[in-house]
Amino acid sequence: MKAKAKKSIRQHVIIGNCIAAVTAANTLRELNPDDRIVIIGDEEVPSYSRCLITYYLGGMVTQNHLLSHAEKWYAARDIELHLATRAEGVDVKRRIVHARHNGRKKDIRYDTLLVATGSSPIFTKSFPYDPNGIVGMRTYADAQRLKAWARKGKKAIIIGAGFVGLKTAYGLVKRGVQVKVVELLPTVLGRMTDLEASRRVRDRLVRHELLDIELNNSVVATWRHRNAYVVRYQNGGEEQADFVVASVGVQANTSFLEGTGVQIDRIVCVDDYQRTTVEDIYAAGDVCRSRHIVTGQWIYNAIWPVAAAQGRIAAYNMSGQPQTYAGNIPMNSVDFYEMWITAIGDVQAEGDDIEEISFTSNTIYQKVKLRNGIPISFMAVGNVDGAGIIRGAIVGRTPWKEFIRKPQAQLLPVVNQIGGFLSKAVA
């Protein structure tokens, strides 16, 4: 007779409470009906989609929609939730997370630990954080604050015309705020665009009278002046606004891992199993690295689908079911006033071995880059139809010559060089 092996009940602790954390918790529960699962998050509200906060700011998404992951969600899965609780340190020997809630210390024991603390906006000496007027756009609290400030007739300066900067500008303009965006690079949307794509995006946005975007300029100092903030630009000019939003990039939230032995190289170094360098401590999401699925290199690919996938993989490994994550490629997609922009892969790749194929019309701009005849990136403005088809070719390393013979490839203007609906053109 076989003795029934009694599985001991383990406690899985997750620090962070966004997509990586929630996906991990959900998966952990599916795999371990009896184990204890604890989430520690420093925000006041239960998990929500961070990507929606600018839409919430602009009034395109309601509060109900944004906060629909109510505490019920956790209760239904028997997940212990600690809101407004910040992890301050980890005692690796005793397996304890030192946390703080409302000034009171809380020690939480773990058997396995998942670090899913994401990242935070970067502030510099030129624009130091100031809760009254120099802020970031990363959390629900940030969105609430900007929403309260964003009234008709107000003016905002946004530092950085990256993805989050432009989305924030878009949201503020929808509220009637006058917005000036200043960007160091010659292009908007940073790594997603080239000059032509950037020009199209910028033109589309600044068509709105409340929105202005200045490129090739940066902010060297910001200070408070009476009830307003003054920004000094690198080119000498000064400008005044009611508030300033910094969106020049993010840094991983890793300070509480100091002294644990978890290897950090600006971001947490994980392996393919989402393991850190310390036993039973895992990491997932914007806090850690992931692989470029085509080149196999470790990159920082801080996007939603990667965080979700890493959370899931981490949960499998924390449950003793080994699984590896192959990674993804950099990609992003956004829409401003019904003009869609999608960028996939190494859009910025340059060199002698790079070949470019593009399609340009009044309303469409698409570009594919090939390395040794294999597509490595795709960028589209105006018409992004079927972008996933080309993504398949990039990830699958399908030679371009082979790809363009496929029927489904004919959907893309950059392949058929027609731009209109193919069926009409052929008929």
Next chain:
Amino acid sequence: MKAFVFRPDKCDVCRECEVACTAACSTAPRDSARYAPFIKVYQSPQGPFLRLCKHCEDTPCVDACIGESLQRGPDGIIVQDEKRCVGCFMCNMVCPHGAIKTVMGLEKAFKCTLVCGDGDHPACVAACDRDALQFDDFSTTVKRRRTRKIQGIVKK
């Protein structure tokens, strides 16, 4: 779980499936922008191809959906809560079938959610009289696809 199978060799691009899809699926008034088919057949020099949600087993679109608008339903079908869609088109970027479409005037992504027919007989499949489009059990379709592939190799 069921899935769509398309046989381009049998399709003559008559577009009956598109007509049936439009008629069956759209809940919007006939003159609205939404009144358009989720299924689209294209004729290309390389033969016809079909743009339609295959309700894949792995769900890249659900993983990429930042609005939690796309979800896998209990019956395996990828459903969509239109109200939650913010139109970012992350789903379009990862869909290998090009199944996501937009409608002018609405900043949203749309896809087939199999709301037509009785679940087993989608309107587009019922409308296809050349058997170019089938809706079958997932394992059967995969098997059939494999057999066809092998036959193709053998013929060569």
